Amino acid sequence: MKKAIVLLLALAVLGGAAxxxxxxxxxxGSASLIWGFDLNTEHHGFTNKADxxxxxxxxxxxxxxxxxxxxxxxxxxxxxxxKMEDKISGTPVQTMTAGSITAxxxxxxxxxLQIASAPDFTISNAVMQGPISAADWDGSATYNxxxxxxxxxxxxxxxxxxxxxxxxxxxxxxxxxxxxxATAATTDVYGWIDDDDDPTTxxxxxxxxxxxxxxxxxxxxxxxxGSFSYAxxxxxxxxxxxxxxxxxxxxxxxxxxxxxxxxxxxxxxxYLGADFNLxxxxxxxxxxxxxxxxxxxxxxxxxxxMFKAGAGVYMSIPDLDATTGxxxxxxxxxxxxxxxxxxxxxxxxxxxxxxNAADPATNxxxxxxxxxxxxxxxxxxxxxxxxxxxxxxxxxxxxxxFWVPAELSTLNLGVEAKFFPLTTFTLDFTAGEITxxxxxxxxxxxxxxxxxxxxxxxxTKITY
Numbered sequence: 001m002k003k004a005i006v007l008l009l010a011l012a013v014l015g016g017a018a019x020x021x022x023x024x025x026x027x028x029g030s031a032s033l034i035w036g037f038d039l040n041t042e043h044h045g046f047t048n049k050a051d052x053x054x055x056x057x058x059x060x061x062x063x064x065x066x067x068x069x070x071x072x073x074x075x076x077x078x079x080x081x082x083k084m085e086d087k088i089s090g091t092p093v094q095t096m097t098a099g100s101i102t103a104x105x106x107x108x109x110x111x112x113l114q115i116a117s118a119p120d121f122t123i124s125n126a127v128m129q130g131p132i133s134a135a136d137w138d139g140s141a142t143y144n145x146x147x148x149x150x151x152x153x154x155x156x157x158x159x160x161x162x163x164x165x166x167x168x169x170x171x172x173x174x175x176x177x178x179x180x181x182a183t184a185a186t187t188d189v190y191g192w193i194d195d196d197d198d199p200t201t202x203x204x205x206x207x208x209x210x211x212x213x214x215x216x217x218x219x220x221x222x223x224x225x226g227s228f229s230y231a232x233x234x235x236x237x238x239x240x241x242x243x244x245x246x247x248x249x250x251x252x253x254x255x256x257x258x259x260x261x262x263x264x265x266x267x268x269x270x271y272l273g274a275d276f277n278l279x280x281x282x283x284x285x286x287x288x289x290x291x292x293x294x295x296x297x298x299x300x301x302x303x304x305x306m307f308k309a310g311a312g313v314y315m316s317i318p319d320l321d322a323t324t325g326x327x328x329x330x331x332x333x334x335x336x337x338x339x340x341x342x343x344x345x346x347x348x349x350x351x352x353x354x355x356n357a358a359d360p361a362t363n364x365x366x367x368x369x370x371x372x373x374x375x376x377x378x379x380x381x382x383x384x385x386x387x388x389x390x391x392x393x394x395x396x397x398x399x400x401x402f403w404v405p406a407e408l409s410t411l412n413l414g415v416e417a418k419f420f421p422l423t424t425f426t427l428d429f430t431a432g433e434i435t436x437x438x439x440x441x442x443x444x445x446x447x448x449x450x451x452x453x454x455x456x457x458x459x460t461k462i463t464y
Contacts, residue, residue: 076101
């Protein structure tokens with residue numbers, strides 16, 4: 001242990017000298033005593049948790065840029081970091097974050113030629129609004145908006161553009177690198193087949209992995225893309241972007257997107273985004289025009305110290321040539337109270353698949369409601385009592401086959417309090433849970449089989 005401490009101190013001194021930075025450590029820790037009662041299993045008891053973290057950032061998180069002449073190469077390394085964490089309850093961990101690299105040749109009049117990183121040939125201006133229950137919605141759930149991407153992914157390329165109120169970027173990419181080669185042929189791989197503990201079967205020596213012929217080298221092809229945008233001070237900005245490629249592909253992607261942001265009056269923000277896929281897809285026995293699109297519109301208003309409200313609509317039409325079926329249409333409405341100090345009161349309402357696009361024969365529109373409230377009663381500058389409550393519900397639709405479960409509800413009630421330094425007490429009841437990235441899956445509360453009756457916990461936590 002003494003050797004480890006000496007080594008740690010030596011590394012800290014060397015790190016400070018080598019990188020000419022002030023190496024300051026941070027030490028955090030917490031300990032909790034939890035008593036819980038699970039109403040589903042009727043088990044109860046205590047749980048002790050403790051954790052401490054010592055962080056020594058030998059290289060602090062930072063960015064560095066070099067290149068200052070009128071015409072010059074410039075390279076920026078952003079968010080690189082090296083640190084060591086020693087968790088008392090675990091194994092010491094060293095973390096190295098290389099950061100992101102941007103390299104450009106700068107020209108007069110804000111022109112540039114970017115050689116790193118490689119351009120992204122994706123059109124994605126319209127994004128489905130997230131479910132009411134998930135602040136960390138990342139848009140990866142089923143029936144998320146489609147992104148228009150190049151037929152073959154880009155392996156590299158460059159961007160020529162200009163920064164400023166009026167900006168543009170022209171991208172060129174390739175589907176291959178000059179070092180890529182054909183895949184070598186393989187031979188049969190033999191081994192025991194059905195080699196298990198089942199006494200009724202006997203293992204057989206045979207081919208486990210069949211031989212594969214040599215594969216052709218990737219096609220050397222290219223693609224192009226670009227974007228144009230214009231900003232009017234703090235009032236509005238709008239733009240258009242496009243992609244085309246790969247050139248030699250039988251059906252190159254042709255994608256176009258537009259967007260606009262506006263703040264016409266104080267407190268009001270508007271957004272409109274749309275993506276169009278003008279390419280083709282293969283629908284045996286013949287090709288078929290694709291011509292898909294999606295559209296997003298959001299409006300949010302906040303009156304200082306009074307209230308906030310917002311509404312959003314998203315529509316996806318994957319095939320404009322289709323003679324049957326409906327577009328996927330979703331909507332969200334939310335509101336919050338700001339007039340009462342130290343109080344949170346938010347409500348939201350989601351409607352998904354309003355026109356029954358997923359499966360018109362078996363599914364109806366799905367709705368979801370949520371309410372979230374808490375109030376912090378200050379006892380003094382440090383101490384407080386904060387009751388809180390949240391409720392979410394996905395009502396059962398008349399016809400639901402595709403979505404599982406058919407209905408869902410969650411409840412979270414509790415009170416958090418701090419009466420003296422470093423210590424908080426929390427009494428909590430939680431029943432049901434909506435999965436972080438979907439309003440359609442989770443566990444629903446209730447007192448019958450298969451439903452969550454809830455868990456009661458009382459936690460005493462001391463934090464440093």
